[in-house]
Amino acid sequence: MLKIVVLLKQTFDTEEKIVLSPSGVNEQGAKFIINPYDEYALEEALRQREKHGGQVIAVACGPERSQEALRTALAIGADEAIRVDGSSLPDDGFTVAGALAKVVEPLQPDLLLAGLFAVDSGAGSVALQVAQRLGLPHASAAVKATVLTKAEAAALPAAGGSKGQGAGGESVSASGNGGVSVLPQAERYALVERDIEGDTETVLIPLPALITAQQGLNEPRYPSLPGIMKAKKKPLRTVDASELWGGAAAASVADAAPRTQRTQLFPPPPRAAGKLVPGEPSEQAAALVHLLRSEAKLL
Amino acid sequence: MSKTILVFAESRDGALRRVAFEALGAARQLAGKDGAVHAVLACSGGAADEAAALLARGADVVHIADDPALRAFAPEAYLAALGAAMAAVRPDALLLGHTAMGRELAPRVAAAHGAGHIADVTAIEPSADGGDVGFIRPLYAGKAFERRSFLPGHPWVITVRPNNLPAAEPVDAAERKGTVQALPFTVPALYTAVRSLVRRTGGKLDLAEADVVVSGGRGVRSAAGFEPLQALAGVLGGAVGASRGACDAGYCDYALQIGQTGKVVTPQLYIACGISGAIQHLAGMSQSRVIVAINKDPDAPIFGVADYGIVGDLFEVVPLLTAELQRAQA
Structure with a gap:
């Protein structure tokens, strides 16, 4: 049995244009989704639950509209959901991580899952800060994850000693530092393949731990109609942020007060209109090389 | 105002990554003329060439953490080395590249030190007339941008996006006055057993x-x-x-x-x-x-x-x- 907590964030759909207004990003009529990387995390949680049994709890920090993302997570298969009302929280990763850590800690998860980053802020900071606060190890950018028992972990073949060609002609480096014997004793371990800028590293970490999901970890499922019906009866709890610190505002709590603030929000600089290169393909190729050299000062 | 800045100088396959020099350039800008720029190198079996390259581009002090535990990337070992550097230098800001490694280390260092983290910075606006320093970063992958600044009273952790900030310029050999120091640190209990690293990119450029x-x-x-x-x-x-x-x-x-x-x-x-x-x-x-x-x-x-x-x-x-x-x- 695994108790799995998934950190979710509701974000703008990636096909949405971002329109700025003086008060911030214009949300009028925008479509919101579960952050795509968090969808992989949720899917992984459901698959691990299907394999090992247990419970999946989705946790989000955000304004009231985030309920929708959590309801979707319940429809997809999560058992429970908790929303930390983020409307009164300062917009800073340190504060949000502080709030999420407070909510996750009493749940005592065996496995904490989150997306590698959120497609809105793009920082990829909060989940790792939560892990640090909870004293959990992590494996980030997972493209494959397997939960093993102590015996299974011990039975893994010796690590990383061989240097040479892999099956696909890729080179396998000898940089391994060992197997389960170098790790603290645990009931369960996770064997994680992670993406490092295109290379793949395989690590073994003891649970409880945080795993962050990279694209390609799995193929997320869609909510089914029965799932949507069932979701309506599943528990979705809202926690007011001030409850987390005994009624105090986050800003007045030493280990939750914001460390950074946004001082400006602005659109990207517009790009000047480009030009089409005319002619037959060979003329186009020659003309383009000339333009890149003479006009763009490249090459 | 002068500041003390620490740079995590990331290397890959025994050579510094270009973003390390970009972070060094940003560090000099943040430190100011009279400030100090420190760099920390994590290695197993020496990093004299990397240290020399950092000195050649104006680092004041290069700290070398050298231990077999840093051969494979166990985040705990790297975090311990960075923690030792933070304790030794007590910097106003720590800079890292917004790379796979930097993205993993920065949030944990920030949380451990009660520091703010501004990630994926593409430009830095120096403070004018005693105002704050502005960090420009993309939102929605560049559909919008924000300027963020740090609130006073805590250290700063900044990850800089590769390819965006100017690299530190080489310093004339006669004017190089930086020094190299060994950085002692205690290897913690490891939570990450690295089993293999498969180079699917064939060492090609990221x-x-x-x-x-x-x-x-x-x-x-x-x-x-x-x-x-x-x-x-x-x-x-x-x-x-x-x-x-x-x-x-x-x-x-x-x-x-x-x-x-x-x-x-x-x-x-x-x-x-x-x-x-x-x-x-x-x-x-x-x-x-x-x-x-x-x-x-x-x-x-x-x-x-x-x-x-x-x-x-x-x-x-x-x-x-x-x-x-x-x-x-x-």
Whole structure:
């Protein structure tokens, strides 16, 4: 049995244009989704639950509209959901991580899952800060994850000693530092393949731990109609942020007060209109090389 | 006001990454004329060349953490080395590259030290008239930007996006006064057993750091269709990327995906081949300096952001372009 907590964030759909207004990003009529990387995390949680049994709890920090993302997570298969009302929280990763850590800690998860980053802020900071606060190890950018028992972990073949060609002609480096014997004793371990800028590293970490999901970890499922019906009866709890610190505002709590603030929000600089290169393909190729050299000062 | 800045100088395969020099340049800017710039190197079995390269570009003190535990990337060991450097230097700010490694370390260091973390910084606005220092960073992968600043009273942790900030300039040999120190640190209990590292990129340039990116979309039609793009990237010394369409269709690995999901790239030259230009793809590349689009469809949205457009068949145009560049280089 695994108790799995998934950190979710509701974000703008990636096909949405971002329109700025003086008060911030214009949300009028925008479509919101579960952050795509968090969808992989949720899917992984459901698959691990299907394999090992247990419970999946989705946790989000955000304004009231985030309920929708959590309801979707319940429809997809999560058992429970908790929303930390983020409307009164300062917009800073340190504060949000502080709030999420407070909510996750009493749940005592065996496995904490989150997306590698959120497609809105793009920082990829909060989940790792939560892990640090909870004293959990992590494996980030997972493209494959397997939960093993102590015996299974011990039975893994010796690590990383061989240097040479892999099956696909890729080179396998000898940089391994060992197997389960170098790790603290645990009931369960996770064997994680992670993406490092295109290379793949395989690590073994003891649970409880945080795993962050990279694209390609799995193929997320869609909510089914029965799932949507069932979701309506599943528990979705809202926690007011001030409850987390005994009624105090986050800003007045030493280990939750914001460390950074946004001082400006602005659109990207517009790009000047480009030009089409005319002619037959060979003329186009020659003309383009000339333009890149003479006009763009490249090459 | 002068500050003390610490840079985590990341190396890969025994050489410093370019982003380490970019972080060093940013550190000098933040430190001010009378400030101090420290750099920390994590290695197993010496890093004299890297240390010399950092001194040559103006680092004041280079701290070398050297231990077999740093051979493989166990985050706990790296965090312990960084923690020792933080304790020894007590910096106002720690800078790292916004790379796979930097992205993992920075949030944990920030949380451990009660510091703020501003991630993926593309520009720094120096403080004017005693005002705050502004850090510019993209939102929604570049569909918008924000300026953030740190609130007073805590250290700063900053990750800088590769390819965006000017690298530290070399300092005249006569004016180099930096020193190198060993950094003692206690190796903690490790929670990460690294079993293997498979180099699927064959040591090729990381997309985020490449000066030239040649990228393919659905128009490439198959995995084999990427071959002419690889040849073009080869001539230009660049890297190959892809749109979500190409990745979803199974033509290439998700590791190559450029867009709001996937990687955001800002090369000097971006060549989009057979990519229509969905909003989520444009977000990932439209901050490139020069954009070239090659597409059969003259109405493809990609032409709206391209500096130079070629309406045509990429399988005809790309090889001609490769040949033209080879001729020009000969």
